Amino acid sequence: MKLTTLEIKGFKSFANDTVVHFNERVTGIVGPNGSGKSNIIDAIRWVLGEQKTSELRLDSMSSVIFNGTKKRKGANIARVAITFDNDRGLLPTEFQTLTISRTLYRTGQSEYKINGVTCRLKDINSLLIETGIGSDTYAIIALGMVDDILSDRDQARRRMMEQAA
Amino acid sequence: MKLTTLEIKGFKSFANDTVVHFNERVTGIVGPNGSGKSNIIDAIRWVLGEQKTSELRLDSMSSVIFNGTKKRKGANIARVAITFDNDRGLLPTEFQTLTISRTLYRTGQSEYKINGVTCRLKDINSLLIETGIGSDTYAIIALGMVDDILSDRDQARRRMMEQAA
Amino acid sequence: AKERFVTAFEQIRAHFVDVFRSLFTEEDFCDIFLENPEDPLESPIQIVARPKGKRPQTLQQLSGGEKTLTATALLFSFYLLKPAPFCIFDEVDAPLDDANIEKFNKIIKNFSLNSQFIVVTHNKGTMASVDVIYGVYMDEPGVSGLSPVDFRKFKHSGMIETVGAS
Amino acid sequence: AKERFVTAFEQIRAHFVDVFRSLFTEEDFCDIFLENPEDPLESPIQIVARPKGKRPQTLQQLSGGEKTLTATALLFSFYLLKPAPFCIFDEVDAPLDDANIEKFNKIIKNFSLNSQFIVVTHNKGTMASVDVIYGVYMDEPGVSGLSPVDFRKFKHSGMIETVGAS
Numbered sequence: 001m002k003l004t005t006l007e008i009k010g011f012k013s014f015a016n017d018t019v020v021h022f023n024e025r026v027t028g029i030v031g032p033n034g035s036g037k038s039n040i041i042d043a044i045r046w047v048l049g050e051q052k053t054s055e056l057r058l059d060s061m062s063s064v065i066f067n068g069t070k071k072r073k074g075a076n077i078a079r080v081a082i083t084f085d086n087d088r089g090l091l092p093t094e095f096q097t098l099t100i101s102r103t104l105y106r107t108g109q110s111e112y113k114i115n116g117v118t119c120r121l122k123d124i125n126s127l128l129i130e131t132g133i134g135s136d137t138y139a140i141i142a143l144g145m146v147d148d149i150l151s152d153r154d155q156a157r158r159r160m161m162e163q164a165a
Numbered sequence: 166m167k168l169t170t171l172e173i174k175g176f177k178s179f180a181n182d183t184v185v186h187f188n189e190r191v192t193g194i195v196g197p198n199g200s201g202k203s204n205i206i207d208a209i210r211w212v213l214g215e216q217k218t219s220e221l222r223l224d225s226m227s228s229v230i231f232n233g234t235k236k237r238k239g240a241n242i243a244r245v246a247i248t249f250d251n252d253r254g255l256l257p258t259e260f261q262t263l264t265i266s267r268t269l270y271r272t273g274q275s276e277y278k279i280n281g282v283t284c285r286l287k288d289i290n291s292l293l294i295e296t297g298i299g300s301d302t303y304a305i306i307a308l309g310m311v312d313d314i315l316s317d318r319d320q321a322r323r324r325m326m327e328q329a330a
Numbered sequence: 331a332k333e334r335f336v337t338a339f340e341q342i343r344a345h346f347v348d349v350f351r352s353l354f355t356e357e358d359f360c361d362i363f364l365e366n367p368e369d370p371l372e373s374p375i376q377i378v379a380r381p382k383g384k385r386p387q388t389l390q391q392l393s394g395g396e397k398t399l400t401a402t403a404l405l406f407s408f409y410l411l412k413p414a415p416f417c418i419f420d421e422v423d424a425p426l427d428d429a430n431i432e433k434f435n436k437i438i439k440n441f442s443l444n445s446q447f448i449v450v451t452h453n454k455g456t457m458a459s460v461d462v463i464y465g466v467y468m469d470e471p472g473v474s475g476l477s478p479v480d481f482r483k484f485k486h487s488g489m490i491e492t493v494g495a496s
Numbered sequence: 497a498k499e500r501f502v503t504a505f506e507q508i509r510a511h512f513v514d515v516f517r518s519l520f521t522e523e524d525f526c527d528i529f530l531e532n533p534e535d536p537l538e539s540p541i542q543i544v545a546r547p548k549g550k551r552p553q554t555l556q557q558l559s560g561g562e563k564t565l566t567a568t569a570l571l572f573s574f575y576l577l578k579p580a581p582f583c584i585f586d587e588v589d590a591p592l593d594d595a596n597i598e599k600f601n602k603i604i605k606n607f608s609l610n611s612q613f614i615v616v617t618h619n620k621g622t623m624a625s626v627d628v629i630y631g632v633y634m635d636e637p638g639v640s641g642l643s644p645v646d647f648r649k650f651k652h653s654g655m656i657e658t659v660g661a662s
């Protein structure tokens with residue numbers, strides 16, 4: 001299973017439609033402070049089903065929608081789509097490529113899709129369960145988490161270990 | 166008031182008698198991970214009267230004493246002395262140079278001295294009160310504190326502000 | 331469920347010791363154990379780390395860089411048990427000195443044979459060791475933009491300054 | 497006591513805005529205010545920070561580097577009210593990009609006319625801007641040693657590797 005593309009629009013500081021290609025083994029993301037690097041990682045967590053606002057550095061889930069600047073109005077929709085190539089058949093589906101998308105409207109309505117077909121969050125969770133990249137994943141690590149893992153805040157260690165076991 | 170020297174012996178990883186001179190305006194401290202840089206900063210906090218073990222990354226105060234390695238026995242005494250040049254008369258004392266020292270014995274006994282004369286912690290606190298470098302000081306900043314200041318854990322902001330007011 | 335967890339736990343422990351030793355040195359000691367082994371599904375998981383031949387100590391006494399390496403070693407041990415399709419590190423290399431940056435990047439290179447890695451960094455050593463770089467910048471105040479950057483090309487001309495990334 | 501605190505608070509506020517603007521840019525907005533102004537001695541102190549012309553937001557939404565600069569600006573504003581004889585920074589520059597490292601070191605240089613600064617760092621930009629450097633190393637495993645290092649001398653010969661600090 002290979003990650004191929006990430007498409008972001010209206011999510012946090014990404015007002016414009018932005019596509020990131022992941023064709024190489026190790027991809028570096030660089031840029032000035034506050035430019036939007038961690039927002040890309042938040043977009044990946046969000047599209048894979050993350051429900052906890054604290055994991056996304058938010059006070060409420062509606063704050064993921066681009067909230068505008070001095071020169072631009074805020075957006076009404078936040079949308080992220082992530083595409084995998086199911087080359088080793090790790091995902092329990094016969095599709096060769098798999099696109100998961102998540103959309104949130106200002107009205108509060110949210111929508112999940114798998115390959116363009118609307119589905120529930122439960123369907124995405126059961127699809128990813130064997131891969132280790134659902135919520136509570138051990139595969140996304142930010143510097144701030146080091147203290148949580150070592151002090152085992154909210155049993156962080158056990159939750160991650162259970163993802164791997 | 167200028168900081169001139171710091172002398173450390175038996176404090177954390179500084180088993181040997183070590184002296185640091187501060188003759189320049191900006192002093193850099195560099196070295197590999199785990200070599201003892203932050204221990205020097207802890208030594209400064211400790212000699213100025215710090216009582217909270219959490220501020221010194223300890224589970225108990227007796228852990229400041231060098232606890233030995235495979236090849237060396239632990240120490241019985243931890244001692245730190247800090248010397249200032251009282252050039253602008255900021256300190257309420259007629260001495261030109263001022264040395265504050267703190268010693269802890271394995272037995273648990275601790276001893277404070279000002280210019281070689283035994284005194285109480287209260288005497289050190291009242292000497293430093295107008296300088297802003299006592300406990301809860303805003304003048305010692307580690308990366309880990311940034312989150313505490315912004316989330317205002319245990320009213321950290323107010324405590325520091327009151328030091329300055 | 332109990333047996334499954336205990337077997338997984340033992341494998342994670344073996345991986346933890348391996349990775350920890352490759353990030354520190356061969357003689358360094360570390361371990362993870364279940365506080366109440368008779369109740370594996372509920373028991374808290376304890377970590378012991380003793381780098382550089384030091385005496386047994388609590389995790390609190392480790393330095394900033396040693397804490398980061400210990401936590402990273404534990405997460406890699408979960409990964410080795412069940413390799414995720416990708417791994418993301420967001421400025422995890424910031425507290426590391428140059429020698430540990432090299433070790434960290436070497437491990438990522440080794441594991442990248444199995445999965446993809448995404449590394450957010452300000453460290454030039456890490457930038458030089460990845461395969462491709464994306465520069466993120468503020469297109470207009472408050473709006474993010476993204477463009478691929480060829481580090482090799484910019485390395486000498488200093489052009490990478492345009493994304494403020496060097 | 498009330499009047500004293502309120503006057504001090506207003507001065508800190510003015511300093512905070514000045515320092516914040518020199519660390520970010522001139523148009524950036526920031527403020528501190530008392531949640532209950534009628535009870536200054538007990539009221540919590542709130543911070544507002546809006547870098548790069550962004551919409552009002554909570555401190556949680558700031559990036560890692562923006563949080564570090566905001567907290568540093570606040571501490572400098574306390575320092576400007578009552579300059580302490582020395583100031584210590586322990587790896588506070590780790591989350592900063594190159595442009596902000598330069599600004600950070602410039603402010604330290606300015607303030608160092610009044611007091612001494614001690615900066616623990618792994619960042620080469622910061623190492624190059626201090627007056628003198630001490631290298632800390634492990635004399636034998638588990639025992640720290642210290643020796644002055646002349647960065648200018650070692651910069652070209654790579655000798656600084658011996659303290660592993662470059």
Ligand SMILES: Nc1ncnc2c1ncn2[C@@H]1O[C@H](COP(=O)(O)OP(=O)(O)OP(=O)(O)O)[C@@H](O)[C@H]1O
Nearest residue numbers: 012033034035036037038039065066067559560561
């Ligand atoms: N809903 C939103 N709408 C617009 N901007 C937002 C929104 N949510 C967050 N932001 C902006 O995104 C910025 C943070 O970006 P991010 O955390 O990705 O920075 P970064 O590139 O990781 O920086 P650093 O190197 O400092 O970690 C903040 O300045 C914040 O104002």
Ligand SMILES: Nc1ncnc2c1ncn2[C@@H]1O[C@H](COP(=O)(O)OP(=O)(O)OP(=O)(O)O)[C@@H](O)[C@H]1O
Nearest residue numbers: 177198199200201202203204230231232393394395
């Ligand atoms: N009482 C003690 N006796 C002996 N060694 C101790 C004692 N207390 C702490 N140490 C050791 O000091 C080391 C930590 O040093 P310190 O935190 O100063 O490192 P550092 O140079 O700041 O590293 P980093 O760059 O990773 O922040 C730990 O490895 C710990 O084992």
Ligand SMILES: [Mg+2]
Nearest residue numbers: 037038559560
């Ligand atoms: Mg970030």
Ligand SMILES: [Mg+2]
Nearest residue numbers: 202203393394
């Ligand atoms: Mg340290």
